[in-house]
Amino acid sequence: ETGVTQTPRHLVMGMTNKKSLKCEQHLGHNAMYWYKQSAKKPLELMFVYNFKEQTENNSVPSRFSPECPNSSHLFLHLHTLQPEDSALYLCASSQPSASRTSYQYFGPGTRLTVT
Amino acid sequence: EDKVVQSPLSLVVHEGDTVTLNCSYEVTNFRSLLWYKQEKKAPTFLFMLTSSGIEKKSGRLSSILDKKELFSILNITATQTGDSAVYLCAAPEISGTYKYIFGTGTRLKVLA
Numbered sequence: 001e002t003g004v005t006q007t008p009r010h011l012v013m014g015m016t017n018k019k020s021l022k023c024e025q026h027l028g029h030n031a032m033y034w035y036k037q038s039a040k041k042p043l044e045l046m047f048v049y050n051f052k053e054q055t056e057n058n059s060v061p062s063r064f065s066p067e068c069p070n071s072s073h074l075f076l077h078l079h080t081l082q083p084e085d086s087a088l089y090l091c092a093s094s095q096p097s098a099s100r101t102s103y104q105y106f107g108p109g110t111r112l113t114v115t
Numbered sequence: 116e117d118k119v120v121q122s123p124l125s126l127v128v129h130e131g132d133t134v135t136l137n138c139s140y141e142v143t144n145f146r147s148l149l150w151y152k153q154e155k156k157a158p159t160f161l162f163m164l165t166s167s168g169i170e171k172k173s174g175r176l177s178s179i180l181d182k183k184e185l186f187s188i189l190n191i192t193a194t195q196t197g198d199s200a201v202y203l204c205a206a207p208e209i210s211g212t213y214k215y216i217f218g219t220g221t222r223l224k225v226l227a
Binding site: 004031033040042043045048050055056088090094096099100101102103104105106107108109 | 146147149151156157158159160163165203205207208209212213214215217218219220222
């Protein structure tokens with residue numbers, strides 16, 4: 001069991017649905033991340049939040065909308081997705097340090113299937 | 116542009132073999148390099164390397180960093196089927212975004 005939890009673990013949704021992914025970290029970290037991982041492809045960074053402020057949006061389509069109400073919670077709101085958005089969505093957290101000697105803790109991921 | 120490159124992309128070995136996975140990097144103001152193991156879902160942290168020439172070791176896994184030649188290796192001795200996974204290498208960017216640059220990973224399959 002890691003200090004980062006994600007719900008739901010599996011999600012099947014139609015292209016016209018609206019759903020949200022939730023991530024919670026219990027580690028006291030101040031940075032949170034969303035990654036997308038398609039089958040047998042590398043991790044793709046989507047968003048970075050640092051102290052609740054978005055510091056990176058890696059050219060993600062607007063059908064993905066992140067929300068970070070506080071340093072412990074991160075959401076990814078999904079609407080009108082495409083089948084190619086089917087992937088494993090991973091949340092991670094880290095404690096930002098000026099020395100850049102911290103590492104990320106990952107959640108178990110949400111396996112999303114868009115039909 | 117900062118980048119992390121891993122090789123080989125995939126590797127198939129038999130139980131008991133020793134494997135060496137490679138990670139090279141070009142990162143502005145480099146500070147640390149990380150190794151993760153990803154089986155089915157979440158990557159799990161293995162090592163963080165900050166100094167050249169100092170080996171980090173955990174059981175059959177070990178890793179070392181060469182800051183002059185800008186690479187790191189991950190060694191696994193006496194491989195077992197449970198070592199089958201994707202091994203990821205990453206380095207934090209020095210920009211204010213606190214993001215990490217990941218390599219594409221090496222997919223290791225260990226046959227019984």
